[in-house]
Amino acid sequence: MLDDFLIRAALAGIGLSLATGPLGAFVLWRRMAYFGDATAHAAILGVALSFAFTAPVYAGTLATALAMALAVTALARRGHAMDAALGVLAHTALAAGLLAASFIAGLRVDLSAYLFGDILSVTRSDIFVIWAGGACVAGLLLWRWQALLTATVNEELAQAAGIRPDRERLVLTLALALTVAVAIKIVGALLIASMLVIPAAAARGFARSPEVMAALATLAGVLATLGGLFASLRFDTPAGPSIVAAAAVLFALSLTRARSRRGG
Template identity: 75%
Template sequence: MLDDFLIRAALAGIGLTLATGPLGAFVVWRRMAYFGDATAHAAILGVALSFGFGLSVYIGTLAVALGMALTVASLSGRGHAMDTVLGVLAHSALAFGLVAASFFSGLRVDLSAWLFGDILAVSRADLAIVWGGALAVLGLMLWRWQGLLTATLNEELAQASGLNPRRERLALTLALALTVAVSIKIVGALLIAALLIIPAATARQLARTPEAMAMGAVGCGAASVMAGLLASMQFDTPAGPSIVAAAACLFVLSLGVRRRA
């Protein structure tokens, strides 16, 4: 029989995929991979500030991730080159986060857990936060689905339909920041973007409609979680990286399936 911590880890990972699946689809469609990476890197600064001010890690991470996402959106809207802005902010936020973390001995010892995740240490309270945040993101995606999809396909068409593309981008920004905040303890700051992108990219090889891709991304993410946890238990490897490695293997398999189709 599985231990309680393994059950909690599986439930946390599967709950997280409810958010990363549909959100990851938009990240892939909009080519926002580096945007997700920058927001995730900023999470380490949020962790350090949370320790410094005695806040919940989830609150501190959400605040910094949201601030990073809004800053990037604002600067890119003023004509700055997106890749340059993201490169500067991503590496700067990670560097400042690591420097800030060095001032707190407890955080310095556990820093690898925040960088690479520790899904096996998820508590019942963490599980409630993960599922609450994931369901909130999923609800936002379902509510704004048609508007997000239209704005992603063609912003001029979205405006002609009475939609505001900036509002849709803001919805994605909020969803991304919340996803980063709730997933920091599970897969860590360095692997969040991978869990957003790889399952969605895998589903893209097989899906024929946007909705099928989003649902497929959830399924691929959940399968990666289960396979990664089993591999971690079998081979005594880190759980977070094992989950991402399993997702990468599924992506390679999907390429083979598509070639045969």
């Protein structure tokens, strides 16, 4: 019989995969991996501010991640190089969060849990938040699926079809901020981008359509969660990094299959 905390951890990881699967596909298609990384780094500032103002951590991380995403988007619209804006804001927000935490008197929370995740400590209320957030992200992407795909493939074609590419970018920005807020306790700020990118990259070699890729990316996230938790229990390794490592194994297997298909 599995321990109760392992069941909670598995449920949390599966709920997160509902969001990271389809969203990760768009992150790859739009080459937004660094954008997701920067948004996740900013979440640490949100954690520190949440403790400073005794606010819920999920609310603080969501607000800060959303502010970061909107700030980067605004800078890009004004002609600033996207990679430079992401680099400056991401590392500044991460440093500011760690510095802010050092000034909070009586803070007894180890921020490393929010940097690298602590999925084994999730509570039943955390599971509710994670599943609600994952369902909201999945529902939002499903609702805007065709418009998002069209805007991703060709923005001029999207405009001709009456679709506003800037609105679809905002949808992805909102989805990314919500995913970061949900994921920070599971895999941590430093590993969130990995769970967005690696399962989707593993699924790409097997997919025949965008919809299949999104579904397979979700499945890969679930398998990585279960495999990482098993490895963590078996080898006494940190759960968050173990989940990411399991996802990397799935990606390596996908590369092997792709090479065998080309050879055949």
